[in-house]
Amino acid sequence: xxxxxxxxxxxxxxxxxHEMFRKSVRKFVxxxxxxxxxxxxxxxxxxxxxxxxxxxxxGFLGLNYPEKYGGSEADIWFTVVLHEELAKAxxxxxxMAIAVHTxxxxxxxxxxxxxxxKETYLAPSICGDMVGAIAVTEPDAGSDVARIRTRAxxxxxxxxxxxxxxxxxxxxxxxxLCLLARTSDDDNYKGMSLIIVPTDTRGxxxxxxxxxxxxxxxxxxxxxxxxxxxxxxxxIGNEGKGxxxxxxxxxxxxxxxxxxxxxxxxxxxxxxxxYTRDRKAFGKPLLANQWIQFKLGxxxxxxxxxxxxxxxxxxxxxxxxKSSEVTRIASMCKLKGGRLARQVADTCIQFYGxxxxxxxxxxxxxxxxxxxxxxxxxxxxxMLQIIAKLEGMHIE
Amino acid sequence: MHIVTFTRSTPDTAAKVEVDGNGxxxxxxxxxxxxxxxxxxxxxxxxxxTNVKGDTTVIAVxxxxxxxxxxxxxxxxxxxxxxxxxxxLDMTDSLQWASLAAAAVNNIDDCQLVIxxxxxxxxxxxxxxxxxxxxxxxxxLSYVSEILELDAEGGTIKVEKTVEQGKQILTAKLPVVISxxxxxxxxxxxxxxxxxxxxxxxxxxxxxxDLGIELPASSITHDAYNNPPPRDITSEIIEGETIEEKAxxxxxxxxxEKVL
Ligand SMILES: Cc1cc2nc3c(=O)[nH]c(=O)nc-3n(C[C@H](O)[C@H](O)[C@H](O)COP(=O)(O)OP(=O)(O)OC[C@H]3O[C@@H](n4cnc5c(N)ncnc54)[C@H](O)[C@@H]3O)c2cc1C
Numbered sequence: 001x002x003x004x005x006x007x008x009x010x011x012x013x014x015x016x017x018h019e020m021f022r023k024s025v026r027k028f029v030x031x032x033x034x035x036x037x038x039x040x041x042x043x044x045x046x047x048x049x050x051x052x053x054x055x056x057x058x059g060f061l062g063l064n065y066p067e068k069y070g071g072s073e074a075d076i077w078f079t080v081v082l083h084e085e086l087a088k089a090x091x092x093x094x095x096m097a098i099a100v101h102t103x104x105x106x107x108x109x110x111x112x113x114x115x116x117x118k119e120t121y122l123a124p125s126i127c128g129d130m131v132g133a134i135a136v137t138e139p140d141a142g143s144d145v146a147r148i149r150t151r152a153x154x155x156x157x158x159x160x161x162x163x164x165x166x167x168x169x170x171x172x173x174x175x176x177l178c179l180l181a182r183t184s185d186d187d188n189y190k191g192m193s194l195i196i197v198p199t200d201t202r203g204x205x206x207x208x209x210x211x212x213x214x215x216x217x218x219x220x221x222x223x224x225x226x227x228x229x230x231x232x233x234x235x236i237g238n239e240g241k242g243x244x245x246x247x248x249x250x251x252x253x254x255x256x257x258x259x260x261x262x263x264x265x266x267x268x269x270x271x272x273x274x275y276t277r278d279r280k281a282f283g284k285p286l287l288a289n290q291w292i293q294f295k296l297g298x299x300x301x302x303x304x305x306x307x308x309x310x311x312x313x314x315x316x317x318x319x320x321x322k323s324s325e326v327t328r329i330a331s332m333c334k335l336k337g338g339r340l341a342r343q344v345a346d347t348c349i350q351f352y353g354x355x356x357x358x359x360x361x362x363x364x365x366x367x368x369x370x371x372x373x374x375x376x377x378x379x380x381x382x383m384l385q386i387i388a389k390l391e392g393m394h395i396e
Numbered sequence: 397m398h399i400v401t402f403t404r405s406t407p408d409t410a411a412k413v414e415v416d417g418n419g420x421x422x423x424x425x426x427x428x429x430x431x432x433x434x435x436x437x438x439x440x441x442x443x444x445x446t447n448v449k450g451d452t453t454v455i456a457v458x459x460x461x462x463x464x465x466x467x468x469x470x471x472x473x474x475x476x477x478x479x480x481x482x483x484x485l486d487m488t489d490s491l492q493w494a495s496l497a498a499a500a501v502n503n504i505d506d507c508q509l510v511i512x513x514x515x516x517x518x519x520x521x522x523x524x525x526x527x528x529x530x531x532x533x534x535x536x537l538s539y540v541s542e543i544l545e546l547d548a549e550g551g552t553i554k555v556e557k558t559v560e561q562g563k564q565i566l567t568a569k570l571p572v573v574i575s576x577x578x579x580x581x582x583x584x585x586x587x588x589x590x591x592x593x594x595x596x597x598x599x600x601x602x603x604x605x606d607l608g609i610e611l612p613a614s615s616i617t618h619d620a621y622n623n624p625p626p627r628d629i630t631s632e633i634i635e636g637e638t639i640e641e642k643a644x645x646x647x648x649x650x651x652x653e654k655v656l
Contacts, residue, residue: 015595016467016595017591017592017595020467020468020471020586020591020594020595021588021591023468023586024471024585024586024587024591027585028585057587058585058586058587058588059587059588059589060588063588072588072589072592074588074592078588
C-alpha cells in the first residue's frame with residue numbers, strides 16, 4: 001500500500017464559526033421567512049423594512065463591509081453561507097430582495113463611496129433601517145448596459161436627473177437607489193456614473209409595480225425620474241467611472257446569483273427525493289425506479305460541481321485575484337447556475353406529477369421563481385458573450 | 397447575582413433515532429442541536445441577568461458533544477460556559493447527572509437562581525431538574541410560564557406557573573431552581589458578533605475533583621435496547637362531495653373501529 005507523508009484534506013472552506021453562523025441563519029429562515037412565504041406571495045410584496053431590521057440587529061446585512069459603518073469585515077465564506085441558507089427558504093422573492101440589498105446595490109458604495117455617502121446610506125442599510133435597490137436596466141437597455149439613456153446633468157451643486165428604470169427589485173420600498181446614469185455626452189460606457197438617489201427626492205416616481213411570472217413577493221417596479229435633483233456629492237467615486245464600478249459590482253451579483261441557484265436547486269432535488277420516496281405507483285415508491293434515481297443523482301452531481309466552481313470563484317474574490325479572472329469564473333458560475341436551476345426545476349416538477357403542478361406544492365413556486373436565474377443579473381447569452389471575449393474569441 | 401442555566405446537545409428532532417446493529421442507540425450522522433427547551437431557559441437567563449445586572453453561566457454535564465450547545469449559548473449572549481464531566485458518568489443516570497450539576501452550581505459564587513428548560517427532549521424526561529434542586533436543597537418551581545419579578549435585594553422571586561387547573565402565582569425565597577415553558581419568551585437568534593465571540597471561547601471542563609465531590613456509583617445497568625415493533629398501518633382516504641359528508645363518514649368509521 002502506498003502511503004503519503006502529506007495529509008491532504010477535502011476542500012472545505014467552512015470553519016466551526018461559519019457552521020454556527022449557518023445554524024443561526026437557517027433558524028432565522030425557518031422561523032421568520034418560510035412561515036410567511038404564502039402570505040407575502042399572495043400580497044405581491046414582503047415587509048422588507050421589518051425583515052431587514054431583524055437581520056440588521058443580528059449583523060446579517062453587512063458581513064463583508066467595514067466595521068466603521070456597522071459591518072463585520074468577515075471573510076467571504078460568511079456571505080456564501082448567508083445566501084446558501086436564504087436560498088432554502090420556501091420563496092425566491094425575499095432572498096432576492098435581501099441579496100440585492102446586501103451584495104448588489106451596496107458593493108460600489110462600500111468600496112468607492114465617500115465617507116459621507118457611507119455614513120448616510122451604507123451604515124443605515126447595514127443596520128436594517130434603510131432598504132436599497134440597484135437601478136441599471138431601462139426599458140430600452142438591459143443586456144446592452146452601454147445603451148442606457150437616463151441622464152444626470154450638472155446644475156450648480158446638483159445633478160438634475162431625467163429618465164426611467166425598468167424591472168427594479170425592491171423598487172416600491174427602497175429608501176435609496178444605486179443608479180447608473182449618463183453624466184456626459186459621450187455615447188458609450190465612459191460617460192456613466194453611479195449616483196445614490198434617495199427615493200424621497202422630488203421627481204422620483206414609482207410608475208408601476210410590475211406583475212411577474214414568479215418571484216411574486218418581490219416588488220419589481222418601473223421607475224421614472226423627472227427633473228430629480230440629487231446633490232453631486234451623492235455620486236459614488238469618480239465621474240465617468242460608473243460603468244466600471246457597475247461591472248465590478250456585477251461580479252459579486254453573479255457570484256451571489258450562482259449561490260442562490262445551486263443551493264435552491266439542491267433543496268428542490270432533496271425535496272423531490274423525499275416526495276418520490278413516499279409516493280407510490282405500480283406497487284412501489286416512485287423513487288424505486290432507477291430512471292428517477294439516476295436523474296436525481298445526475299442533478300446532484302451537477303449541483304455539487306457548480307457549488308465547487310462557485311467556491312472557487314469566492315476564493316478568487318477573497319484572495320484579491322485579477323479582476324478579469326474573477327469576471328471569467330463568476331460569469332461561468334452564473335451561467336451554469338441559471339441553466340442548472342432550469343434543468344432541476346423541470347425535472348423535479350415532472351417527478352412530482354400533478355402534485356407538482358399545484359400551487360400549494362413548493363416545487364411549483366420554485367419552478368416559477370428559479371426561471372429568473374438565466375435572465376436577471378445578465379442573461380445567459382451575456383455571460384457567454386463575456387466568457388467568449390475573455391477567452392479571446394471576440395471578433396470585431 | 398449569578399444566574400445559572402443548563403444546556404445539552406440532543407439529536408435533531410428530525411433525526412431518525414434507532415437501535416443500531418450493536419444494540420446501541422444511534423442517530424447516524426445527523427447533526428445535534430441545542431435541546432429545544434433550553435433555548436427558552438437560555439433566553440430567560442440572559443433577560444433576567446440583564447434586568448438585575450447580574451452574571452450568567454451556562455453549564456453542560458457530559459462529554460464534548462455538548463460544547464456545540466455551550467457555544468450556541470455563548471453566541472446568544474450568556475457570559476460564561478463550563479462543561480462538567482466525569483469518568484464513569486452514565487448520561488441516563490439522572491442521579492449522577494444531578495450530583496454533578498448541583499456541585500457545579502455550588503462552585504459558582506452568588507448563584508441564587510438556576511433556570512432549566514422544561515425537559516430534555518432526547519430522554520423525554522425532566523427529573524434532573526427536580527433532582528438538582530433536591531441535591532442543592534433549594535426550592536423547585538416547575539413549569540414557569542412567566543417570571544413576574546426577580547427581586548435581587550429582597551431575595552425573592554415571583555412567578556406564574558401553569559398547572560392543569562389554570563395558573564398559579566407564587567413567590568418564593570431565593571435561592572430557587574425553576575424550569576420554564578416554551579411560551580415564556582421568544583429566544584433570540586445568535587448574532588454575528590455573538591457567534592464570533594463564542595467561536596473564540598475555550599470552554600473549561602470541571603471534574604468531580606475540581607468540585608470536591610465523588611461521582612456516586614451508577615445504579616443503572618443497560619441490559620438491552622430494542623426498536624419499537626414495526627407498525628402495520630393501512631390508510632384510507634375518505635372521499636366525499638362536501639366537508640360535512642366527509643366528516644360524517646369519518647365519524648362512522650371511528651365509531652366502527654371503536655375509536656370513539
Ligand atoms: C424579476 C426581475 C428583477 C430584476 N431586477 C433588476 C434590478 O433590481 N435592477 C436592474 O437594474 N435590473 C433588474 N432586472 C433586469 C435584468 O437584469 C434584465 O432583464 C436582464 O439584464 C436582461 O435585459 P433585458 O430584459 O433588457 O433583455 P434584452 O436585453 O432585451 O435581451 C433579451 C434576450 O435576448 C438575448 N440576448 C441579449 N443580448 C444577446 C446577445 N448579444 N447575443 C445573444 N442573445 C442575446 C438574451 O437571451 C436575453 O434574455 C430584473 C429583471 C427581472 C425579470
